[in-house]
Amino acid sequence: MAMPGFLSNLLRVLSEGRGADMRFLCHQLLSERGEASQTVLAEKIIKTYAAMNPAKRRGFFDMLSREFSPDEAAIRRAAAEYEKTPAAEKLVALTAAVEAPRQELFRRINTAPRGTETLVALRGDLYGITREDGEFAALDADLKHLMRSWFNRGFLRLERISWKTSAIILEKLIHYESVHEINGWPDLRRRLDADRRCFAFFHPALADEPIIFVEVALANGLTGNLEPLLDIQAPVLAPEKADTAIFYSINNCLRGLRGVAFGNFLIKQVVTELSAEFPNLKTYGTLSPLPRFSRALRDEANAEGFTRDRLSRLLADFAAQLTGTSRRRDSVDALFHLLEDPAAHREVLAAPLERLALAYLAKARDKGKLYDPVALFHLANGARLEQVHAFGNLRPYGIEASFSVTANYRYLPDELEENHERFVRDGQIRVSPHLFREHRKVAEAWQPERGQSSGRARR
Numbered sequence: 001m002a003m004p005g006f007l008s009n010l011l012r013v014l015s016e017g018r019g020a021d022m023r024f025l026c027h028q029l030l031s032e033r034g035e036a037s038q039t040v041l042a043e044k045i046i047k048t049y050a051a052m053n054p055a056k057r058r059g060f061f062d063m064l065s066r067e068f069s070p071d072e073a074a075i076r077r078a079a080a081e082y083e084k085t086p087a088a089e090k091l092v093a094l095t096a097a098v099e100a101p102r103q104e105l106f107r108r109i110n111t112a113p114r115g116t117e118t119l120v121a122l123r124g125d126l127y128g129i130t131r132e133d134g135e136f137a138a139l140d141a142d143l144k145h146l147m148r149s150w151f152n153r154g155f156l157r158l159e160r161i162s163w164k165t166s167a168i169i170l171e172k173l174i175h176y177e178s179v180h181e182i183n184g185w186p187d188l189r190r191r192l193d194a195d196r197r198c199f200a201f202f203h204p205a206l207a208d209e210p211i212i213f214v215e216v217a218l219a220n221g222l223t224g225n226l227e228p229l230l231d232i233q234a235p236v237l238a239p240e241k242a243d244t245a246i247f248y249s250i251n252n253c254l255r256g257l258r259g260v261a262f263g264n265f266l267i268k269q270v271v272t273e274l275s276a277e278f279p280n281l282k283t284y285g286t287l288s289p290l291p292r293f294s295r296a297l298r299d300e301a302n303a304e305g306f307t308r309d310r311l312s313r314l315l316a317d318f319a320a321q322l323t324g325t326s327r328r329r330d331s332v333d334a335l336f337h338l339l340e341d342p343a344a345h346r347e348v349l350a351a352p353l354e355r356l357a358l359a360y361l362a363k364a365r366d367k368g369k370l371y372d373p374v375a376l377f378h379l380a381n382g383a384r385l386e387q388v389h390a391f392g393n394l395r396p397y398g399i400e401a402s403f404s405v406t407a408n409y410r411y412l413p414d415e416l417e418e419n420h421e422r423f424v425r426d427g428q429i430r431v432s433p434h435l436f437r438e439h440r441k442v443a444e445a446w447q448p449e450r451g452q453s454s455g456r457a458r459r
Contacts, residue, residue: 022048022060029108030101042112049118061301065139068102101215103142116150116205123147124256139364151203151257153265157274161198161213163189168208172253176210179249179289180230181397188404190232191215195239199270201262206365211263214270215249218242218278222285222346224389226398229435231285244283263282264381271411285410286387288374289393290402293360296371297336297403304365306356309331313445314359318352326356342403343394350390357405359442362429375407379423382416383409384430 014055023046027167028040078097082090109115125144126136139179159165161173174182192198200213218239228234229248243442247270250263271284293302299305311332315322319331325348326334338345342353362385364371379385385407386438392406393399421427431439 014330023063023067026064026105030105031347035111038108039112042109042115044110044454046114046118049122054125054291056131061126061129061136061139064102064105065136068100068105069138069367070098070100093392100138100142102139103146106143106146108271110146110150115318116203117209120144120147120206120254122256123255127258144255147257147260150205151260151262154200154260156203156211156265157393158266158269159199159200159202160273161192166208169200169210172208172210173200174215176213176251176253181228187230187232190234191234195219195242196236197245197270197274198321199266199273201266210253211257212250212252212266214247214251214266216270216274217246217248217287218281219244219246222246222283223287224387224406224408226287226393226395226406239278239279242278243280244285245271245278246285246287248287257304265376267381271413283410285408286378286383286409287392288378288403288409289398290357290360290372290407291374293357293402293405294400296360296364296366297356302364302366304368306359306364310359310446311335311356311410312412313447314355314442315352316445317441318348318355321348322352325408339403342399343391346391353390353403353405354388355438357390357402357407358385358435358438361385361388361407362439363442363446375409376456378409378454379429380420381411382418382420382423383411384415384419384432385435386410386432387434432439 019354022045025041025045029038029045032038032041047051049057051062054224074097076327078090078094082094092352096145106119106264109120123140125203126140128145129136134442146259160248161169161189174184174188182191190196195218197216197218198213199216202209203211219229219242220237221244223229223246226248229246247267250266252258274281274284296302297311300308300311315331315335319334322334322338323329325345328334328337335349338349342349361370361372361375370376375385389406389408391404394404396405398406410432418431422430
């Protein structure tokens with residue numbers, strides 16, 4: 001069967017030196033109307049992008065930003081027409097003018113084999129650059145907009161990961177685990193034993209590629225101590241004897257999907273799965289890290305965080321013990337001196353660390369948002385802050401990131417919606433009765449600056 005003339009001509013053009021010219025390929029892809037020619041062009045773009053080095057990819061991003069942005073003159077004309085006659089068809093025209101042509105370009109690339117995979121990787125490459133200098137923020141926003149549509153909950157499937165899961169996926173779990181490193185196959189096998197569960201979301205366009213996964217320990221009661229959960233020699237608890245599910249590690253796997261919400265759907269569906277499998281479970285909570293706690297304590301220049309005056313007030317109840325042990329005259333200086341080796345001063349540091357961690361989780365802000373991303377995630381999902389534990393994670397990375405502190409968040413089904421609404425609308429943080437009195441002390445010592453939200457807590 002003869003190849004159609006237009007497709008034959010396209011292949012000839014590509015073979016004559018234009019095949020690696022991304023400007024030509026992208027403009028040609030947008031101008032083509034035939035599905036066959038679009039597929040050929042999209043596949044060529046995918047192969048060319050894969051072969052680019054970082055410098056060439058940055059140049060490609062620059063070209064997409066300059067040449068495939070919305071036409072400002074067209075936007076002004078469409079806006080004027082809509083203002084003059086606010087009819088539905090005028091709004092449609094305005095919406096079309098506002099959309100960047102690169103969005104349609106990405107849609108067409110997405111129709112080719114490995115298109116979705118390439119665009120996710122492309123945004124991952126772009127993410128690092130945009131995060132550094134914000135140069136390609138508009139391009140990143142367009143990609144994020146499309147990713148949120150292509151990766152919405154309706155397209156995702158939940159799967160339980162077990163020791164019988166394919167080795168390809170199990171290897172990726174080891175690779176993607178970023179909260180608590182998996183040290184080889186024996187470690188992974190213990191995390192998939194009878195008293196453990198692991199669930200992941202998958203997308204049909206990304207074969208054998210977990211999007212996000214959560215690790216769960218079945219236990220008796222919430223704990224603040226990480227070590228028993230990660231000890232590969234720990235005895236296996238009969239699942240029917242457990243009364244608590246502890247979510248101890250949640251991992252977004254693909255950098256190109258940052259900013260696309262999966263975690264809240266994952267936790268809620270996993271709770272449903274576990275409650276059906278184990279009706280004896282009564283408590284659903286987390287054992288969570290405080291990944292930016294040590295950074296926040298040292299960030300005295302942040303007016304929304306731990307200024308030196310705030311630290312002094314928060315440490316007032318512990319000043320005598322801190323200064324006496326460290327032989328420093330100032331309580332803040334004493335604290336940081338003892339934190340050089342926190343495990344050697346557990347008795348002195350435990351209570352101050354827990355108060356400071358509570359202040360960090362409930363009060364400290366960075367550009368108006370909670371300083372801690374894990375707290376922001378769980379509180380926005382309707383959980384309540386249940387407990388704070390000094391020396392819950394004595395592994396080197398736990399000491400470095402959080403001076404060993406861990407936290408529990410608890411998911412109570414009857415409270416989730418109200419907690420979520422109050423947090424999103426008013427910034428109110430739900431804390432457990434156990435923490436309420438200490439939270440009041442923290443609030444009094446924090447004394448927010450003018451115009452800063454107090455982050456009120458409720459019982």
